Amino acid sequence: xxxxxxxxxxxxxxxxxxxxxxxxxxxxxxxxxxxxxxxxxxxxxxxxxxxxxxxxxxxxxxxxxxxxxxxxxxxxxxxxxxxxxxxxxxxxxxxxxxxxxxxxxxxxxxxxxxxxxxxxxxxxxxxxxxxxxxxxxxxxxxxxxxxxxxxxxxxxxxxxxxxxxxxxxxxxxxxxxxxxxxxxxxxxxxxxxxxxxxxxxxxxxxxxxxxxxxxxxxxxxxxxxxxxxxxxxxxxxxxxxxxxxxxxxxxxxxxxxxxxxxxxxxxxxxxxxxxxxxxxxxxxxxxxxxxxxxxxxx
Amino acid sequence: xxxxxxxxxxxxxxxxxxxxxxxxxxxxxxxxxxxxxxxxxxxxxxxxxxxxxxxxxxxxxxxxxxxxxxxxxxxxxxxxxxxxxxxxxxxxxxxxxxxxxxxxxxxxxxxxxxxxxxxxxxxxxxxxxxxxxxxxxxxxxxxxxxxxxxxxxxxxxxxxxxxxxxxxxxxxxxxxxxxxxxxxxxxxxxxxxxxxxxxxxxxxxxxxxxxxxxxxxxxxxxxxxxxxxxxxxxxxxxxxxxxxxxxxxxxxxxxxxxxxxxxxxxxxxxxxxxxxxxxxxxxxxxxxxxxxxxxxxx
Numbered sequence: 132x133x134x135x136x137x138x139x140x141x142x143x144x145x146x147x148x149x150x151x152x153x154x155x156x157x158x159x160x161x162x163x164x165x166x167x168x169x170x171x172x173x174x175x176x177x178x179x180x181x182x183x184x185x186x187x188x189x190x191x192x193x194x195x196x197x198x199x200x201x202x203x204x205x206x207x208x209x210x211x212x213x214x215x216x217x218x219x220x221x222x223x224x225x226x227x228x229x230x231x232x233x234x235x236x237x238x239x240x241x242x243x244x245x246x247x248x249x250x251x252x253x254x255x256x257x258x259x260x261x262x263x264x265x266x267x268x269x270x271x272x273x274x275x276x277x278x279x280x281x282x283x284x285x286x287x288x289x290x291x292x293x294x295x296x297x298x299x300x301x302x303x304x305x306x307x308x309x310x311x312x313x314x315x316x317x318x319x320x321x322x323x324x325x326x327x328x329x330x331x332x333x334x335x336x337x338x339x340x341x342x343x344x345x346x347x348x349x350x351x352x353x354x355x356x357x358x359x360x361x362x363x364x365x366x367x368x369x370x371x372x373x374x375x376x377x378x379x380x381x382x383x384x385x386x387x388x389x390x391x392x393x394x395x396x397x398x399x400x401x402x403x404x405x406x407x408x409x410x411x412x413x414x415x416x417x418x419x420x421x422x423x424x425x426x427x428x429x
Numbered sequence: 430x431x432x433x434x435x436x437x438x439x440x441x442x443x444x445x446x447x448x449x450x451x452x453x454x455x456x457x458x459x460x461x462x463x464x465x466x467x468x469x470x471x472x473x474x475x476x477x478x479x480x481x482x483x484x485x486x487x488x489x490x491x492x493x494x495x496x497x498x499x500x501x502x503x504x505x506x507x508x509x510x511x512x513x514x515x516x517x518x519x520x521x522x523x524x525x526x527x528x529x530x531x532x533x534x535x536x537x538x539x540x541x542x543x544x545x546x547x548x549x550x551x552x553x554x555x556x557x558x559x560x561x562x563x564x565x566x567x568x569x570x571x572x573x574x575x576x577x578x579x580x581x582x583x584x585x586x587x588x589x590x591x592x593x594x595x596x597x598x599x600x601x602x603x604x605x606x607x608x609x610x611x612x613x614x615x616x617x618x619x620x621x622x623x624x625x626x627x628x629x630x631x632x633x634x635x636x637x638x639x640x641x642x643x644x645x646x647x648x649x650x651x652x653x654x655x656x657x658x659x660x661x662x663x664x665x666x667x668x669x670x671x672x673x674x675x676x677x678x679x680x681x682x683x684x685x686x687x688x689x690x691x692x693x694x695x696x697x698x699x700x701x702x703x704x705x706x707x708x709x710x711x712x713x714x715x716x717x718x719x720x721x722x723x724x725x726x727x
């Protein structure tokens with residue numbers, strides 16, 4: 132069970148330092164997050180981008196620009212390629228997107244010669260530190276795969292379970308979410324959730340306990356399960372919330388952030404290294420937490 | 430703009446009283462909600478169900494069973510049919526489900542001879558009174574239609590806009606939700622949201638302002654729109670949240686209820702009268718708020 136980001140960041144300080152390659156790093160909030168990361172001391176950045184702009188913004192962010200490792204590459208797409216290559220070559224263990232188009236950035240990730248694509252499907256893992264909630268709500272995939280097939284859901288689930296193992300959760304309890312606990316042949320979320328639970332029972336998906344279809348209230352609360360007379364091995368102790376599609380995942384995440392003031396972190400899994408793919412609307416603290424999550428997975 | 434349920438209930442006390450036909454009313458929490466409703470005085474119940482059980486439970490709930498109008502019908506499906514017929518015949522203006530299977534209840538609603546099906550698609554409207562949120566979050570359709578087509582989304586939207594007009598919102602601001610503001614041909618939620626917004630501009634969907642595709646953060650917050658540089662006529666003032674599918678709607682609703690302790694009310698629209706279709710896990714207060722919402726729409 133993971134309680135909060137502080138726990139993850141403190142755990143990192145005890146381990147070896149990591150290196151993070153940042154593509155198109157000339158961005159005020161990215162550099163603010165880098166400044167916070169350096170203060171906490173869990174990783175060192177390699178900054179790819181416009182060296183002049185980076186030096187200027189670094190100063191504003193309170194960084195000693197002379198002490199920073201900067202690779203001058205003013206073009207965003209080229210900076211992404213060089214950052215990806217540095218991870219591929221083992222110079223860094225985490226890749227992060229700065230001020231570059233997501234499509235250019237992902238093209239670099241997937242590039243045959245310089246990229247870091249592995250055997251697995253790329254998928255998004257998000258964590259939400261939610262006021263009043265005693266543990267992190269860890270969710271997949273609300274950011275990468277749109278309407279995943281059952282096969283793709285297996286890939287998404289395997290990526291996330293491996294990530295949770297790395298975070299120290301030995302046998303994560305997984306809720307394959309749907310609108311309720313009944314299998315309805317017309318509701319693909321329920322059919323897929325049922326299939327995932329059965330594949331887990333049959334040993335085809337290992338290292339976790341998958342329950343599904345299950346509704347969010349049961350996954351979040353043992354009391355809700357009791358009230359609904361649902362027998363559950365995961366109710367109130369769910370480590371991973373597998374959402375049926377990007378609409379559900381995105382809306383769940385935004386409800387948590389906007390209505391409970393949850394703090395979000397996100398990371399892309401399935402490549403040869405964890406990828407931090409923050410959006411412009413994430414603040415520096417969110418970027419720091421995403422960096423910490425990625426370093427913990429590296 | 431609707432602030433909370435209290436406003437709706439107080440509005441009802443000024444209007445004419447309504448009658449609510451309750452199918453299979455022998456349920457403790459249904460009768461508790463009836464007791465609260467009678468105290469507030471906004472509607473009178475007609476209770477269809479096992480008269481002996483109803484009398485016993487009514488006493489426990491603090492009701493004067495002698496003063497109640499009870500139609501003895503111990504069979505759940507038959508009680509649903511008789512309750513629906515009483516609405517069809519104009520004896521009551523609202524239909525409510527008690528302790529009867531949803532499928533039996535809906536069969537009665539749709540019954541050609543006794544039911545109350547109209548010309549419209551049946552759809553679900555939910556309202557969430559959320560701590561820290563200055564207005565009700567009104568959402569459709571997270572409970573009835575699974576993966577609606579564009580045509581069905583038009584029907585869902587028209588039902589909800591008509592309902593909001595009845596609630597006094599003259600020209601509701603509607604967010605056709607997707608994961609972000611870009612139209613992505615692979616993301617059906619974004620394509621449909623774009624189509625709905627264009628149909629609204631073209632005058633095919635009237636009486637409201639539809640924006641889409643729009644992500645939940647922009648719909649909820651003018652600041653989020655500003656940060657993301659999205660020009661929006663609805664940001665932070667959204668009256669209606671149109672969700673792309675039942676998974677997204679259900680998970681959004683359960684996030685609000687479980688993580689912010691929002692109070693939910695729900696009603697089914699599109700029949701000849703509003704229908705209260707609460708679930709067993711809803712408490713008496715939630716049932717009362719659903720009753721008030723339905724009476725306000727009657």
